[in-house]
Amino acid sequence: METIITDSPSPYCSHVSRAVGEQIFGTAARNTRVWLALEYPRPWGAKALEESDLPAPVKERLVHLQAHVPGCRLQFIKQQANGAAAPSGIRCFVGLSREQRSQLYQIRLQEYGELLSLDLAALAAGEPVAGAEAVPGPLFLVCTNGRRDRCCAKFGLPVYQAMAHHAGAAVWQTTHTGGHRFAATLIALPDGVCYGWLTPEDAVPLVEAHRREQIYRLDRYRGRSCYGPVVQAADYFLRRETGLLGLADLRLVDCQPAPDEPDVWTVRFVTATDGARHQLRLRQELSPFELALSCGKEEAEAVPQHRLLAWDVENPRSA
Numbered sequence: 001m002e003t004i005i006t007d008s009p010s011p012y013c014s015h016v017s018r019a020v021g022e023q024i025f026g027t028a029a030r031n032t033r034v035w036l037a038l039e040y041p042r043p044w045g046a047k048a049l050e051e052s053d054l055p056a057p058v059k060e061r062l063v064h065l066q067a068h069v070p071g072c073r074l075q076f077i078k079q080q081a082n083g084a085a086a087p088s089g090i091r092c093f094v095g096l097s098r099e100q101r102s103q104l105y106q107i108r109l110q111e112y113g114e115l116l117s118l119d120l121a122a123l124a125a126g127e128p129v130a131g132a133e134a135v136p137g138p139l140f141l142v143c144t145n146g147r148r149d150r151c152c153a154k155f156g157l158p159v160y161q162a163m164a165h166h167a168g169a170a171v172w173q174t175t176h177t178g179g180h181r182f183a184a185t186l187i188a189l190p191d192g193v194c195y196g197w198l199t200p201e202d203a204v205p206l207v208e209a210h211r212r213e214q215i216y217r218l219d220r221y222r223g224r225s226c227y228g229p230v231v232q233a234a235d236y237f238l239r240r241e242t243g244l245l246g247l248a249d250l251r252l253v254d255c256q257p258a259p260d261e262p263d264v265w266t267v268r269f270v271t272a273t274d275g276a277r278h279q280l281r282l283r284q285e286l287s288p289f290e291l292a293l294s295c296g297k298e299e300a301e302a303v304p305q306h307r308l309l310a311w312d313v314e315n316p317r318s319a
Contacts, residue, residue, distance in 0.1 A: 013295045014151040017181035018197060020289045023305050025236035027179050028194035028223035033071035034124045035095035035189055035225075036062075037141060037174065038115075041078040046147045048076050048175040058112045069120050071226075075141060075187070077172040079164070093139060094123055094132065097192025097226045099252060104139060104190035105132040138210040139189040140167065141174035142198075149180035150295050155198075159184040162200035167207045180294050182222060191247055192225030215245045231255050233306035234267035234280045241311060248272055264309070276315040283307045 045051030049062060066072045077093075090109040096102055105123060108131070109115070123129045142160040146153025156173075164171040177185045182196025188210050195206065197220055209216040218240055223232030231252060239245060253268035263285060269278045285307065290300035 010296065012151050012154065013149070013181040013292055013297075014155060014183045014197070016291050020287075020291055022181070022287065022289075022291070022303060023233075024182055024196050024219070024222055026223055026229045026233035026304070026306050027182060027196070028227075028232055029073060029178050029187075029192070029225040030228050030232075031071055032073045032192060032225040033097050034069055034120065035073055035075060035093075035097060035187070035192065036065065036120065037075045037077045037093040037095065037139070037172070037189070038062075039078060039091040040076040044076055044145050044147055044175055046145075048145065048148075049074060052076070054112055058115055061116050061118075065118075065120050069124055072120065072124075075177070076175045077141060079169070079172055093135075093189065094120065095137075095139070095189035095192065096124060097190055097224070099224070099226055099250075100248060102137075102190035102192070104135050104137045105129075106135045107131050107133070137188075137190050138170065138207075140171045140207065140210075141177070141187045141189065142171065143175065143177045143183065143185045144173040145175045148176045149183070151180050151183035152176070152185070155184040158200045159186070159198045159203060162203035163207060166204050170207075179222070181291070185222075187225070193247070194222040194225060195220045196222050209245075213247045215239065215247065227252070228255070229304065230265045230282060230284060230306070231267055233284075234265075234269070234282055237280055237282070237306075237308045237311070238269055238278055242271070242278075244271060244273070246272075253277070274315060276313055279310075279312045281309040281311075283309055 040052060049059060062074055066074055092107040092109055094105040119129050123132055140163055142156050143152045144156040144160055160173050177187055179185060179196060184198040186195045186198055206216040215221055249272055251270045251272060253270060255265060255267045258264035263283055265282050267280045284304055286302040287305045290302050292300050
């Protein structure tokens with residue numbers, strides 16, 4: 001097992017991850033289908049919710065929602081640098097990240113206590129909820145929380161600034177998205193598409209790709225949050241082999257473990273363009289290298305990686 005050592009006494013974890021050739025795909029937030037993006041413009045701590053100044057009942061409510069609404073994840077967001085919300089009130093977005101027909105809602109709050117009556121489960125189930133307005137996407141959340149990891153501030157803030165210059169109100173700073181070592185990281189809502197290793201030069205083409213309802217560059221693509229890691233990896237491999245980048249191009253059929261081979265999975269998709277059925281066999285294995293998962297973390301560890309074993313396709317229209 002190789003452990004990566006650099007000349008710097010404290011290297012950026014994002015630099016180390018790229019240097020060792022860690023796979024970026026298959027690392028998105030897993031099985032996250034309900035994104036609750038809440039405007040909180042005051043300074044963020046390493047543990048954003050816990051260290052916030054929100055009233056205790058509101059904190060408890062947000063913890064409850066994440067525990068009881070399947071696939072729910074909270075993100076703090078902000079655009080103002082002065083710690084003040086916009087005059088129009090506190091903005092809250094709910095992104096329902098589905099493989100098909102994702103939906104984005106906006107809720108305007110006058111004070112955080114209104115979250116105590118938010119029926120997020122009903123909204124996630126497609127039921128009408130008072131005050132929740134369906135709005136067009138995409139919305140872009142860039143992690144800039146340097147209190148959680150310095151890579152997120154160093155690499156995230158320039159990406160946020162470049163993207164906000166191009167797309168304005170559609171771009172927000174956000175708290176921890178997972179995977180500091182892939183900074184700069186971003187979530188595109190409502191589809192839950194996650195990216196990493198972004199640079200300011202990626203800002204404009206990424207925004208325009210999502211306005212066309214397409215995935216941006218695959219070497220920046222961590223995966224879709226509606227999937228788990230194995231399906232995220234299979235989605236990447238299939239897009240790489242076929243060149244299909246449309247958000248609606250692939251439809252998951254199933255994901256099954258191999259009965260006689262540990263860590264081997266069979267994932268099946270149908271392509272919307274031609275109805276072709278694709279079967280991919282993948283192996284999930286630990287990396288031959290070890291690395292620290294965050295800046296300042298002393299312990300190094302191996303990380304899951306994915307290898308494509310086979311890809312078979314059957315096109316019913318050419319049969």
